[in-house]
Amino acid sequence: MAHDLGFWVLQALNALQLSMLLFLLSIGLTVIFGLMHFVNLAHGSLYAMGAYVAASLAAVGGYWMGFFLAPVAVAGVGVLLYSGLIRRMRRAGPMAQVLVTFGLIFALLDLTRIIWGDLALAIDVPASLSGRLTLLGIEYPVYRLFIIALGVAIFATLAFVLGRTQIGAMIRAGVDNDCMAACLGINVERLFFIVFCVGCGLAGLSGAVAAPLLSVTPDMGLQILIPTLIVIVIGGLGSLRGAIAGSLIYGFVQTFGAVLAPQLASVLIYALLAAVLVIKPVGLFPAKG
């Protein structure tokens, strides 16, 4: 196939943009799992909630209000969930957790339908980020570049916090061995709470960021859930490196698969996941060696 450079750059940018969106979602989920051994299937519903809150706020106070307040609102929902449900389910087995959060998906799905209705909402790209930029001979929407930049910025921040600060060291210690961390005087329970809320906030943020690209519908959380789970299982649960690697693999395989081998594209990523699980059952970069 003869494709010029512009084609490859364009697709690479598309892949990067998808990867960064997934990274924002999966990092929260993966650290929550790594630290708490808690499987939160309702993470996708929080993302949908972020998109809805952002859309509502954008209608009132413009895009940036939604962008900044939606993560806060979703983190607030996270606080409610943690104190009402998650804390009690911490010691239950993975199946009970999967089922409780599956029930939560049902409940949150209908709650968003009750509050915002069944119709898709749309939200406009802010004026400062609309338009296109010429890059290596191709034109690319500024907003998508903004998503890539945001993903990179969040990755850098998290890498710094997790790798270079005391609270990061505490989180890593908790992921590695929570009993031992607790023995060393770390308040693991409070750490869990903070990480859970930050993870929910990031889910809300990715919802707010994705809202102008996709239409905001009640089932958007269900649609994104499977890709997110694939990302964290390929990457390995609990690690930042795994989340970014998994996101990049998913984004590139999905995007290039769709343009180069359209018939195989949808099966390709699942086959890849199955292969990873067979060869390395705990993913490529698990937090625990």
Add this chain to the structure above:
Amino acid sequence: MFRHTTLRYATLALLLAGALFQALTAGYFGLEILTEILILAMLVLALDIVAGFGGMVSLCHGALMGVGAYAFTILSTSAGIAPPIAMGGAVALSGAIAWIIGAICSRSHGIYFIMATLAFGQMAYSYVFEAPIFGGDDGLSGIRRLDLSLIGLNLNDSRTFALFCLVLLGAVYGAAVLILRSGLGRSFSGVMHNEQRMRALGLTVWRVKADVFGLSGMIAGLAGTLAAQHIMYISPGLLTWTVSGEALVVVILGGLGTLVGPLVGAAAFVVLKHEISGITPYWHLAVGLILIGVVMSRSNGIFGWIEKRWGARLDRRLADATRSQDQKEVTTDA
């Protein structure tokens, strides 16, 4: 190992009586609901065998059911094979696919097993959704029901079809009990309780897991062929992971690892769904809250809860009986 207690026999008899009563007296709508319950019951029975007795919590059973439905449809319409043979072929195919999935996933446990089966289920879904011979999003129609006019039955009548499903469900239940009581089923439960010990005893663990998973897949495939004949139309929606999730919900609502419980769960789930969607369009909310409540209550579903209470009373009565017998012996000795 699976055992029938008095309570389990009584519940089975009650369910059977209820189903027969409904099948003989209900109108068209009631029969449709009954058939829906029977088909769902077959699917959750398949899931309970692997999840309840082997700890293999599968999220691909919906997809296996879909494979059965699609295979039956393709074989009986496009390929022009006689429906009974098509049914057998569909069951064999879903069993074979389930065996392969079980063999591949036998090494993973817990959440990784759930994710791996989810991946295989989604793979089947995307393939069916994309491939042109499966009709894509539009699905396939023109499915004919089994022709049993030789023995004087007309399955196009909903009452006969419901009874036909009931007979098949009974056969499947018997097969499930036989599987669980066989050497294979006992080894399977042993693997759930202590995989290392079973390996030390010389068991090929992955074979046992794959074999039971394959048998369970055959049951799911049979449920799929019935679902296709019931609605006479199939779409990729049959294979989505939420179908598997709902099946898991039914197993949990009923009582995991009791075999009888999931049947109760299936009946409760379908009736609840129809009752609630009659009142409000938001029946997912109610089901979600009930599910959260059941799991948080830490009891093993509806039937598990009943069994626990009944079992406690039975134990007490037995203890009382033995105590009074002891006293009698003491007096005779004196």
